[in-house]
Amino acid sequence: MEKRFNSLSLFEFQTQFPDEDKCREYLANLKWQNEFKCSKCGHGRYCGGNGTYDRQCTSCRYIESPTAGTLFHKSKVPILKAFYIIYYLSTSKNGISSTELSRKLALRQKTCWLFKQKVMKAMESSQNFPMEGKVDVDETYVGGQDDQAIGRNEGKKKIMVVAIERKGKGVSRMYGRVIETASKKNLKKFMGEHIGKQAQVRTDGWTGYKGLESEFPKLTREKSEKKGKNFPQLHRSIMMFKAWLRGVHHSVHYLQAYVNEYTYRFNRHKMKEGIFENLMKRMVSKPPYPYKLIIS
Ligand SMILES: [Zn+2]
Structure with a gap:
């Protein structure tokens, strides 16, 4: 099963995401795209938050970060390292274990495992494209x-x-x-x-x-x-x-999570759309997946 992913090279990835600031900017653009909508009151206007890429609702003053309410929500993994995990999981032909991630990124294995579970959640099928033929x-x-x-x-x-x-x-x-x-x-x-x-x-x-x-x-x-x-x-x-x-x-x-991971990559082995970008979109559009739910 020879597979080639149409994806970012490590060099391109590192050029695009040199620091945490660039990661937050990317997430903010992905999360709000063309329109802002306050998640507390639904108001459509904002002003800059506290100097980061946070946005503050001009009506109820609620400040929302680019990661709030997404699969990045309250993650212990620093955002740049989280991006690396998603990069490795989406571009390695056979995926990558939490032990290997821990070595590469100087994070605890448990921390990598937990974040990997969240990425695997994002890999769950959308069920929008039923099989035909x-x-x-x-x-x-x-x-x-x-x-x-x-x-x-x-x-x-x-x-x-x-x-x-x-x-x-x-x-x-x-x-x-x-x-x-x-x-x-x-x-x-x-x-x-x-x-x-x-x-x-x-x-x-x-x-x-x-x-x-x-x-x-x-x-x-x-x-x-x-x-x-x-x-x-x-x-x-x-x-x-x-x-x-x-x-x-x-x-x-956690067998289902591994089934999701395997089939996610398998089903995209010929896809034109960048697999990294696709996974990022899913990370941002899915609700938080806290530890309690993961181990239940
Ligand atoms: Zn509001």
Whole structure:
């Protein structure tokens, strides 16, 4: 899987963001774009805040920073280092572990881990672009006996439903979700959120998919014994995801976050839009994701 990201080189990145001031300016422009709207009272006019890129509402006097109410909200990571984390996560082919980030940026590993979780939140699918054409769906176990290197200490395996969109002999997109059970309800919800109604969906003979033809008229269920032969791209995609997961992460805790991270990069391997800019936009438009929520 050779992937090239259409992205900033490290040199370009460092030229664009030499200091914290430039980072704040970038965030302010991204957050407010052409129009300011006070998040307390909705008023549309502001004056400069306290000398930074903060903005103060001229009606209720509330001062808002470029990071307030975003995924950067109250982060312990200094803003320039936060930008580096996002840069590495978006441009490294296989991502980067919190341990490696900690070494590169002279931050505590725990601090990097926590901020990385926020970036992974930003990588969550928007569900705005359902898969079309040829789509294969199947469930797989992660952790436990089927996959001994992962989750040995956790002692629990998780079920994940995976869907791929096929293009020619390859795979153009992939989504996955950790589910409690492979029930019809869970499968239907995932498929409804990621697959277009007119897609030619293929599944195996599992009863959980029975009756979903009402949602996806072109759905076909194939006999399970043929599965290995009939779904080669899907099973290869799953294998590669698991291999990647073993390399970066050794438990099935927070599995969904890692699924989000993997599929986010995978689905953009041919994208024209800069992946760094895309991730920044998401960081600014999503609400804060505090520690309490992350570990819950
Ligand atoms: Zn206001």
